[in-house]
Amino acid sequence: MNLFCSSHINIIIILSIWSFLPVLCLCNSKATYIVHMDKSHMPKVFTSYHNWYSSTLIDSAATPSILYSYDNALHGFSVSxxxxxxxxxxxxxxxISAYRDRETTLDTTQSYTFLSLNHSHGLWPASNYAQNVVVGxxxxxxxxxxxxxxxxxxETQTPPKWKxxxxxxxxxxxxxxxxxxxxxxxxxxxxxxxHQADATKIGADSVRDTVGHGTHTASTxxxxxxxxxxxxxxxxxxARGIAPRAKxxxxxxxWAQEVYASDILxxxxxxxxxxxxxxxxxMGLNMAPLYxxxxAIAAFSAMEKGVVVSASAGNAGPLxxxxxxxxxxxxTVGASNTERVFGGTLILGNGKRFSGWTLFPASATVNGLPLVYHKNVSACDSSQLLSRVARGGVVICDSADVNLNEQMEHVTLSGVYGAVFISSDPKVFERRKMTCPGLVISPRDGENVIKYARGTPRASATIKFQETYLGPKRAxxxxxxxxxxxxxECPWVLKPDVVAPGSSILAAWIPDVPAARIGPNVVLNTEYxxxxxxxxxxxxxxxxVALLKNAHPEWSASAIRSALTTxxxxxxxTGKPIEESGDWPQRASPLAMGAGLIDPNxxxxPGLIYDASPQDYVNLLCAMNLTQxxxxxxxxxxxxxxxSRASYDLNYPSFVAFYADKSVKVETKFRRxxxxxGDGPAVYTARVSSYNGTAISVSPNRLVFKNKHEKRKFTLSFKSQMDKDYDVAFGSLQWVEETGRHLVRSPVVLVPRNVAFNFQTRI
Known part of the structure; x- marks a missing residue:
């Protein structure tokens, strides 16, 4: 779903149209560039890097002014x-290098319960609710x-390291x-x-949120x-954040206009x-190389300093x-739905009741009104026809040829007092607006409602709104x-790492941007x-991550990511494998969910962690044939x-292999x-599972630890031959501690090479 509220859909369109269009540039026209410099070349005469950077531009006609000097995320500056x-x-x-500034796309009362966070035990009390952790x-x-x-x-005191x-x-x-x-x-x-504009004229001269997105994420x-x-x-x-005591x-x-890489840096x-x-x-850049x-650039510096960077995977699925x-x-975090449903109840004149989905933002009175079903009207594809035939009643909308959004818009414009939409689209639970007094019910329930409307003289219906309940859907x-x-950017590393609740999340909002609409003209504001x-x-x-930083301040950034992943x-x-939401629900692959839903407690x-040093990441960059x-x-x-130690085999808590053709048998080895x-001696035994005909083996398949912080090596071998091209095969490795206390799980996935690397050719 789009990130902004409906009244700001123009922002989404601007971002989508402008992002990454080829730019034609005449020699005398200017563009903003991000410039990387080797600070070891700075002459001693300069007292600061900023002065040195500025001096490199003096020889140019009409000396340009530096927009930003960077010294932590990178060494360099941005300039037009x-x-x-x-x-x-x-x-x-x-x-070293320079590249154009680019636009970037911007990509809760119950979700903490869904993640099993509680006050009596587990990560919340163990971390003191992230007291004095600072989240940027x-x-x-x-x-x-x-x-x-x-x-x-x-806590009133500011952490000593805060600057x-x-x-x-x-x-x-x-x-x-x-x-x-x-x-x-x-x-x-x-x-x-x-924009060649003054900040005050375009409302871009303060940290005040004029969009709502930042307020929502910060409170979450x-x-x-x-x-x-x-x-x-x-x-x-x-309402509360996941780390309610963090600063x-x-x-x-x-900004409401656009988002630029130079400002992000x-x-x-x-x-x-x-x-x-x-x-x-x-937020993130699409199709940008790591360099x-x-x-990516700033997060490397953050990682070196032990700062964990958590980033959204984007909203361009499900491809x-x-x-x-x-x-x-x-x-890297993908999004999942939760078990919570926002809805209402349809009550027929015969007393039968049906639950459905709605987010109609008012306590409307739809009580005992005529229930209308007619084959010409119930396609709900004409507001004029609806207004003539069903105005004053509750219309049943049932058509395989008209999508739900179009039906809702026609009903909204028609002035019909209420509507019952029949749909099997599971994406309805990802929606966040209902502009008319309507309810969405399943086709199975819809058959009974239509039968009643057709066979009952003076059929009537009542709809009740503003209900919230759990299930019974799988989540x-x-x-x-x-x-x-x-x-x-790097297909050799599995992404996303995990998924977390992302659909219909309640969090703080701003009063300047409407949060709902009733009919064509009425807009409503809300604090959440x-x-x-x-x-x-x-x-x-x-x-x-903030909670874990307080509970385990000694862990590195890669150790925290490993703990969340494994x-x-x-x-x-229901105890069954997580599925993908959509028109054709199917078992979710690691390419959709990473290792699965985060489990904070x-x-x-975690028992075991897969750690990685900055040099380990550089070894991967070397294997990718990046220049110095x-x-x-x-x-x-x-x-x-x-x-000299270039390797694709990063010590990562997941495994990715590739195949070029279904006729070729794939055999890959990974070393980790x-x-x-943990505390005290422990013995772990490998347990593997596969899906789509993969074969996974581990050597050694038993790891013995006597003391905390001991390290052990193992090799995972992966064999598979696909039945058809473009299939994704996957399985998992689980290290099971003999007492059952720890289960350390890593996904294993086999990806078609032309799928993985076709995207690289477009960068």
Whole structure:
């Protein structure tokens, strides 16, 4: 689903149309570039890198001004240059690379219960609810007056390592920060350079959220406790973030106009310098190589400093290869549905009752009205016809030729008092609006309703709204919109890593953007809004990361990602494998769900972890045949120039192999090292399972540990021959501790080579 509310659909269109279009550039026209420099070349005469960067541009006619200097996420700067100025800059000693600034796409009362977080035991009490952990939210800003960002119950002292500030601006006073919201900074120079505009004239001169996206994600990850939150009576309860005692630092880089990579880099650079513990970013670049991806570049620096970066997978599913942020050193999060259903009840004149889905945002009176079913009217494809025949009644909408959105729009425009929509589309549970007094029921229930309407003189119906209940649907399922792997940036590493709740998530909203519509003209505001997208899934995972940072401050960024991956649940609430949501439900592959749904309490005590060092990631970059300049654009240092140990075999908690043709038998070996993080001696035995005819073996199949932090090596062998091209085969490896306390699971997947690498050719 789109991330913005319906009244901002124009923003989505702008992002979709403008993103990554070829740009025709005359020599005297200018474009913004992100420039990478080797700081070891800086002459000693300069007292700062910024002064050196500026000096490299002085020889150009009409010396351009630097937009940003970067020193944490990367070494370099962003600047608007003509083609001639760029060519001159390339001759400067210390120049590594430059590429155009690019636009980026922006991709809760019950979800914490769905994830089994509770006050009595597990990760919440063990982590002290992430007390004093600082989460940096890279997004569209914040609405600080929301109850979710009040500081009641918060630790008043700021963490000693915190170096950030609360920056005032247009309609945002720095005094709005408190013990919950401790940092607020905005970055707009890339946007302004692209528009050649003044910030105040386009409303881009403060951290105040004018879109709603950033407020929603920030409250999801670390919002405070708010009683009585709901979306027009739906999802009633106490809202809270996944890490309710964590502190929030907001870095506004996304604007109502567009989002630019140079601004994202500046926000990430500042977050790292400020001393955040976790970075949550619900946006990404599509089809960008790692060495030109601002998230990948900044996240490498963050990873070196122990900061975990959690990023959304994108909303371009369900096709394969649509994922962004497929970065090996980032936690990439897809979206799932939950077991909660928002709905209402249809009561027929004969007393029979049927439950259905709705989010109609009012307590409407649809009581004992005439129930209308007619083959010419019930296609619901003409507002004029509906207005003439069914006005004043409740119409039954049943047509395989007219989609649900069109039917709803026609009913909304017709002025019909109520509607019963018959649909089997499972994606209905991912919707977030109902603009008419309507209810969606299943085809099975629809048969009974139609039978009653046809056979009963003066048939009548009553509809009750604003109901919330659990099940009986299977959950989770992978949301249809959630982008699928393999990653175009690095197909050798399985992405997404995990899925988290992302559909119909209740979180804080802003009063300036309507959250619902009734009919063609009435818009409604609310303090808490339901949103869907991997943007909503990402902060769930970010919140769990914040909890783990407090519970295990000694763990590296890769250790935390490993703990979340190997403890994720591949089964739904019925004990069956998680399925994909959509027109044809099927078992979800690791390309859709990674290892499965995050399980915070199990991640607290994973038993074994797969750790990785910065050099391990560089070995992978070397195997990908990146040039030294491209590697240095990511790592910022010549210390990683050694490619003598180039290898695709990253010590990652998942396994990906490729096949070129169904007639060719695939045999692949992976080598891994696991670190024991339990207490006391332990013995683990390998258990493998496969799907689609794969054969998996492990040597040795038994690992013995005497002490904590011991490491053991093993080799996984993968054999398969596909029945047909384009199939995805998968299975899993589970290390089972002999007492049953720990089960360490890693997905194994076989991907068609032309699917995995076709995307690489388009970068």
């Amino acid at each position: 240059l003509s083609q001639e100025q760029l060519e001159t800059l390339k001759q400067t000693p210390g120049f 939210v890279i997004d569209s800003g914040i609405w600080p007056e929301s109850e979710s960002f009040k500081d009641h119950g918060m 950030g500030k609360c920056e005032g601006g247009q309609n945002f006073d720095s005094s709005l920060c408190n013990s919950k919201l401790i940092g607020a900074t905005y970055f707009n120079k890339g946007l302004l350079a692209a 990850v670390a919002g405070n406790y708010v009683n009585g939150a709901s979306y027009f009576g739906y999802a009633k309860g106490t 929030i630092a907001v870095y506004k880089v996304a 500046a926000g990430l650079d500042k977050a790292i310098a400020d001393g955040v513990d976790v970075i949550s970013i619900s 030109e991806d601002p998230v 394969l290869g649509t994922l962004h942020n497929g970065i090996p050193w980032v936690l 989770p399922t992978v949301a249809s919109y959630s982008s699928r792997g393999p990653s175009s 809004n339901l949103m869907s997208g991997t943007s909503m899934a990402c902060p769930h995972a970010s919140g769990v 403890t994720a649940n591949p089964l739904d609430n 199990r991640a607290l005590d 300049a491209q590697i240095m654009a990511i790592t910022r240092s010549k210390a990683y120039s050694n490619c 090292i696991v670190t024991y993080v």
